[in-house]
Amino acid sequence: MTHNQAQIGATDVPRETPPGPTTQDGAVGAGEVLRPVTYSGNPEIGWTPIADEAERATKLLHPDNMFPRPARRRVLTVANQKGGVGKTTSAVNLAAALAMHGLKVLVIDLDPQGNASTALGVEHRSGTPSVYEVLIGEVSLVDAASVSDQSDNLYCVPATIDLAGAEIELVSMVAREARLKEALTTEALDEIDPDYVFIDCPPSLGLLTVNAMVAGDEVLIPIQCEYYALEGLSQLLRNIELVQGHLNPSLYVSTILLTMYDGRTKLADQVTSEVRKHFGETVLRTVIPRSVKVSEAPGYGQTVLTYDPGSRGSMSYLDAAREIAEVGARADQ
Template sequence: MNKPRLITIANQKGGVGKTTTAVNLAAALSESGNKVLVIDLDPQGNASTAVNVEHSSGTPSSYELLLGDIDADQAMQASPTLENLFCIPATIDLAAVEIEMVSLVRREFRLYDALHKGFLDKHGFDYVFIDCPPSLGLLTINAMTCAEEVIIPIQCEYYALEGVGQLLGNITMIRQHLNEDLHISGVLLTMYDARTKLAAQVADEVREQFGAVVLGNIIPRSIRVSEAPGFGKTVIEYDPSSPGGHAYVAAARELHERGDYVPHETTGVIGVSPEIYAELEA
């Protein structure tokens, strides 16, 4: 049985396309025959909305899973429209979980423990995507101790790299103390507006900073991508022929075909050279 690729979608900035990226990569990969699980760790529950699973307050969810009240099988729901897609939803109850987790044993490993005690082996997933909240708290730490790969969506707009240095610092810290296998396997450029010089400049800057870890496919700014969750769908289902739909299908194919990007030794443990890391952290 193949080992699943465990991927955290992370960026502490809001509005950069984390959830959109998680659900659309998941949907595209599931449509191509992969068995995919989305874990929603954002109390807003937008990933749960996009894949059209129940996530009203009280629904078995990632909240109860992290507290140890239920197991992963009890929390998981099948997508009503995509045969190979499954979701562990988030409810508004999750908003308080970081406070409740503070006194728990192995508080940084609650998600890891829930998934690695037979659940992943039992279900044979090819991919697990973890959608994080726009913060670097215990929920995001749980995602990063559980996963091996991090994909960072970066929007092609002003202040695109603002705060990225802090995220890299957290990834380094987690590698040193909690999960030595964690690394950046992809940077995905999102919200690209080809009509502006700014978008091209930002894309060039991100490629200069991160190099080969940046995915070749770029996600354009797209009305269809924004509309889809309102219908309880990913853009892959809502309008696959739209520019956004095409872009996410292509990005998912690229992610699948190139496999896990493992950084070269000279670029450091997270795929960024020490010089660039220092510049981003400044």
């Protein structure tokens, strides 16, 4: 028996879990939905990390099962006034995962930084038809939407630098809080007919974020598993209540997603436990791990699902999207 054969051991007895508690690009998150380890077809090789990642990537890029369509169109406002919590990253990756599994998705980039537009590979130089022109009534939502190069089912209304001054311009307009809602009428969306609409808000509680909350039915809040995670969350919830009371009675917090989980720290577990205790089933079971691949992807104008489809970050966003799709399919209204 060679040294390599001795290391492999009995290949006819499958192992239930891969060696080690972490992956190359991030720690396994508490409560994260994990898949059983896959094996290559060659019994001489057995389980290897590369074979496992390659098989995961293949299943993601060429899915054999599609996500269920929601009972009705879902418009989710992705908001958190605290910056750097994975808000835009979560919006684009959840949208891409849903689109890759057969659903039509529209992402509205309402952040003047235009990071969602960058991640989806959509042109957003100044002068490009964008959400700014939609808000001031110069173009329709459909005319401003572009198909992302990530998927034929994925559309994006980009944000340009012009949006930076939009809050000042909106102040003097009639029904300034409902400009986006007016643009999101059923007639305006007939051409795209999306199953899901994600509105990526700026990291503030200004007029743009209020427009997003008035236009949407649901709020998705990404919360990072770190010390200051809950800082400012109470103010965000108060603003949501104000919008409910005065502008959009149907608005509610439907989804909370825990991001940037690092299993090497006790703090991450403490934050996770606290959030789950306070918000219950609103919190998705899947936790997004802190991942180098997730951070790198936007620099290449991609979501992590196309940049590194076999990575743990990609699989986590896929699991989170599946949870969202399952909830949407069960909705009664």
